Amino acid sequence: MFLRTIITFLLSYIPLLVFSQTLINPVIWQDHPDLDVFRVGHTFYYSSSTFAYSPGAPILRSFDLANWEAVTHSVPYLNFSPANAYNLTSNSRAYVKGIWASTLRYRPSSDTFYWLGCVDGGKTYIWSSPGGNARSNGGEVPPESWNWTPRPVIDKCYYDAGLFFDDDDSQVYVVYGNTQIRIAQLSVAANGDLREVRNQLVYASSDMTVEGARLYKRNGEYWIWVTRPADAQYVLRGNNPWGPYTRRVLVDRIQGPLVSAGYAHQGGVVDTEDGRWFYVGFLDAYPGGRIPVVAPMTWGSDGWPTVVRDGANGWGMLYFLPVNTTRKVGVLGPRVDEFKGMKLGPEWEWNHNPDNGKWALSTGLVLKTATVAGDLFAARNTLTHRIHGPKSRGTFRIDVGAMKDGDRTGAVLFRDKAAYIGIHKTGKTASIVMVDNLNLVEGSWTTSSTGRVAVTGPSVTGEIWLRIQADITPAFGTNTGRQAIFAYSTDGKTFTILGSAFAMSNSWRYFSGYRYGVFNFATKALGGEIKVKSFVMDIV
Template sequence: MSLLYQNPIIHADYADPDVIRTGKDFWLVSSSFHQLPGLPLLHSRDLIHWKIVNHIITALPSPEYDSVQPGKGVWAPSIRFHNDQFWVFYSLPDTGIFVTHARDPLGKWSEPRCLKAEPGWIDPCPFWDDDGRAWLIHAFAFSRSGIKNKLQLVEMMPDASRLLDNERIIFDGTPSHPTLEGPKLYKRNGEYWIFAPAGGVKRGWQTVFRATSLYGPWAFRDVLHQGATPVNGPHQGAWVELPNGENGFIHFQDKGVYGRIIHLQPLRWANDGWPHIGKPLDENGKGQPVQTYRLPALAPSPCVLQDSDDFAGGKPGLQWQWQANPQDNWLASGPVGLSLRCIPTPADLSLYYLPQLLLQKFPAERFSARVVVQPVFYQQGDEGGIAIYGQRFAALCVMLTDTGITLCFRHGWMDDRGAINEAVLPVRELNDIAHIELGYCVSYDGLVSFRYRLSGDSWQSVTPPFSASAGKWIGARMGIYARGQHEEHTGKVTFSRFVVTQQ
């Protein structure tokens, strides 16, 4: 048995992670943007193996999110345990800062409450001090607030019921730390610490700030850079302390089409009191990411991050998210598998803006997926199939046309002007076919080969291959869908077991 772990520990898009430990349990939350249910909650016992165990919110509190809003929604949450409760703070960048809590993280969380209706206040993190006072630190989105590169501290009622009116900018990173954001506030040995990223997601770095007062002055060090490694922009995450005093730092790497994947770095506190993260890069305490490292001093607790799904009870598993607030009539009942109704949508509505797309993250650098598709169509325009979603998107679908059921390849992209271009190409006629198996193989850099198989036949590839891309602030997604064009949406598509094989 290997005594080493290998980075990334999660090769999937869990952007802006925050992690805490309660006893033997580790809990991770991440940004979910416009996809719902939102705020996925992951659990681990060994910091290496993770599993999705809940979603903290089921919908977003505005009719705006009944339609697809790429890049909006939940940004950079934080999770804390205080007063025997779990707390999650997050922002909707166009609305403000929200809070929700639960005594049982696996159960239903409280209805989110808006702490501050202030567009552009983002990346909130709470802090309860030893004297009983409570605080909130946050960053700014320039696109909404006109402010950037600054961290603000606000006092908060200890029960997190409201913020108090004593806002103060405690650090201005304009000259030295552009795109300063995502702060996490801690206390250690009587000193206050802020872990915050700067420099942007592609080429940024991790900075740590230190002070004896919450109002500063704050000394700082840049503690994690890419260095000589392939791990670009290693930053924005969480300091975690193990029961034996060992420490780690969990952060993301922006890997383009795959999204923001998760790494674990060793962290040690040096004699001068500053944290050293990763492998030493210079004599000033700056580190670079490790590819492998010794396992944390925790009992191994293997589990698998969900990808395949047998749709037990006709419901999607926790790995799936819709593109907008979910509606009850999107699902139909059926004896086996997951049945999606052919919900009427305008014929010219692009797949990119289709709310009932049911998607999950790319689970690995290379993988394949397949699913049996059984259409029950009644009206022209009924369709359903598998999709790859990003700012370039594609689907292999079955469609009822004036000549019968046809296998089609639908693809499109968003151009530099923000306009959607989309086309539908017939692949072959499928009359008298009861069901068909659809799938794709994803290779390096998100190169996708769509394929299909009729009963008893071999797999047939659809050419040319499709080059997937990231979406707005998210990596590419894969999934399934159904749609129609008529109000009497009696058609449906049943998907029987979605099988993912990682390579």
């Protein structure tokens, strides 16, 4: 409420020209954690964690560090082992596994983007894509040029990795580790494959846990950014990649810019074309997840960096816009998707790898039943979309005319503690229902409850609009359960609330924040289908 009041005031009383030149934190009010950020020409890129969602490791693009759009995913499908877990088959699943604290960088000499990530504490997976001549196009990649392909796996875990190509990009390094920070030097084969050729411990912390390492170079010196989870950022400074390194604190439990949220930490730094530097971190802001914030940095006469704070000595809610440009990006927030075209937009991710034979785009999104199950958490082909904060609503328009007896479909508020509004087909009757008490066991992430029908509404035969209105205003560290409301409409205009408000979990242990989702699974036999005709997300 505080942030909304401030923004409303600014829009009302500050000239629009001034406001348009302002960076507002959080820069993206969506769950984009464990970020890696860098610049190619005038284009900024941002990669984040997705765990078991597929495709994984989304890439965002910006021209000013304040406005971002989704462009692609580095990992088109989760090619991780065991495959049945990431495919949600054979009663296996990969909740809170998969992609976390990975890294993305661009190699100019070969015009190639590389993504690396340690999966499940075992091997490091690698994917790459051509850059579409990004090196001579200001960093901008034509949409058709993104073509991600897997590379040979490195049989070692680069934990919380940070990939770095040195000045002439012939020297390739990965910094990684937890408390024991190591650097691996990689060679690049003629075909673009990466292989480790040297590995060395460069810093050992004796007084705290540090992780989330990123490697940078400035004025001939090497800098390793490490976080003390989950409230501080430290920097390590050395004259060469192998050290020795000296440590200094950058931010330690710095307040702001949101109430009932965590402290800005982790992330990384990036410079602008004119040589100014910015720190991009994230806040624990559950139930919405972990959301990014940006602050400018200055470099002192002693060569060490400092984050620019606001008048209260905290992380500012408002800063001057890092880059003034006429280049525009799309919108990550309010949107309408009618599922047209040949592929899903980059804002969408499935819960685990989908069964691609059970969905299609055809004047809408066709979801055939892909699983016979009594458990939504075990059902394949649940399609999810990040919730935009602090308050928004997601509305799915669905044709349920081709459902079969025993089928379950609906709009779900998806996380380890979940609820949905949907349709249960029994015999020839399709009834609107509100279902809550869908729960996973924290830690093992097995299903403890498959849900209960809290309220049953009227029957429906054709199209139905299903809506979730969610308040993800941060309540991290409190006992306040932010609420979601479920509603339906038979004409898309008048909506009826069904059931009581659902209180969301503020726990960080699932890591991902709540999402809007749409699902369709069978409890008796495959063969039914639905068509999702549109999705609308708007701010309320």
